[in-house]
Amino acid sequence: xxxxxxxxxxxxxxxxxxxxxxxxxxxxxxxxxxxxxxxxxxxxxxxxxxxxxxxxxxxxxxxxxxxxxxxxxxxxxxxxxxxxxxxxxxxxxxxxxxxxxxxxxxxxxx
Amino acid sequence: xxxxxxxxxxxxxxxxxxxxxxxxxxxxxxxxxxxxxxxxxxxxxxxxxxxxxxxxxxxxxxxxxxxxxxxxxxxxxxxxxxxxxxxxxxxxxxxxxxxxxxxxxxxxxxxxxxxxxxxxxxxxxx
Numbered sequence: 001x002x003x004x005x006x007x008x009x010x011x012x013x014x015x016x017x018x019x020x021x022x023x024x025x026x027x028x029x030x031x032x033x034x035x036x037x038x039x040x041x042x043x044x045x046x047x048x049x050x051x052x053x054x055x056x057x058x059x060x061x062x063x064x065x066x067x068x069x070x071x072x073x074x075x076x077x078x079x080x081x082x083x084x085x086x087x088x089x090x091x092x093x094x095x096x097x098x099x100x101x102x103x104x105x106x107x108x109x110x
Numbered sequence: 111x112x113x114x115x116x117x118x119x120x121x122x123x124x125x126x127x128x129x130x131x132x133x134x135x136x137x138x139x140x141x142x143x144x145x146x147x148x149x150x151x152x153x154x155x156x157x158x159x160x161x162x163x164x165x166x167x168x169x170x171x172x173x174x175x176x177x178x179x180x181x182x183x184x185x186x187x188x189x190x191x192x193x194x195x196x197x198x199x200x201x202x203x204x205x206x207x208x209x210x211x212x213x214x215x216x217x218x219x220x221x222x223x224x225x226x227x228x229x230x231x232x233x234x235x236x
Contacts, residue, residue, distance in 0.1 A: 002154060034212040034219035038155070045205055045226045046147075046155060052212050052219060089155050093212075093220025097169050099145065104154040 022090030030071035119230030132206030143209035
């Protein structure tokens, strides 16, 4: 059971917009800690996608955006492309002094 | 190029031990906290342990506390994970990842991981 809750799967057609939610609690996201997102393509290591709730590292397309409100956060992907098919994980920090991850969301491009 | 390369994985019997290594290059290793994160087959990411730049602060997930020990050698630009009393549920790909403080301007936003290695596979089975 992951500390942060994500939907197991989402899907969308090429060109569409999809969102992935990440729900935490008052000891992590709700405590003011930032949310970060990672993309894991099949058979590869995770890659940082969004940091500090809404910031993109260099090289990440602006089709990817993040937001945070209260005890939840969201990752939005616009102009969906076949290459976006991957697993996506949210991550935050918890007052128990641990880094915490969501269970992951598998994005399928139809 | 900033790079992390894990090694030391393999097949070990339940109750056995294994030591993982992570070699860092392309950045000033001694300036960064580091993490171990694992991923069981077909499962999600699980944070395992963190160590501060000077080894002053060390943290573990409850699932490994008392069995795993994280350490580092800044002179060798290396991170380690000593794993004892291994169980079948420790079977996973183990990644090392660089730690970055989030937030700024006096606000503590927690931490995130900006660079990841390719991982090393640990299989615990009789």
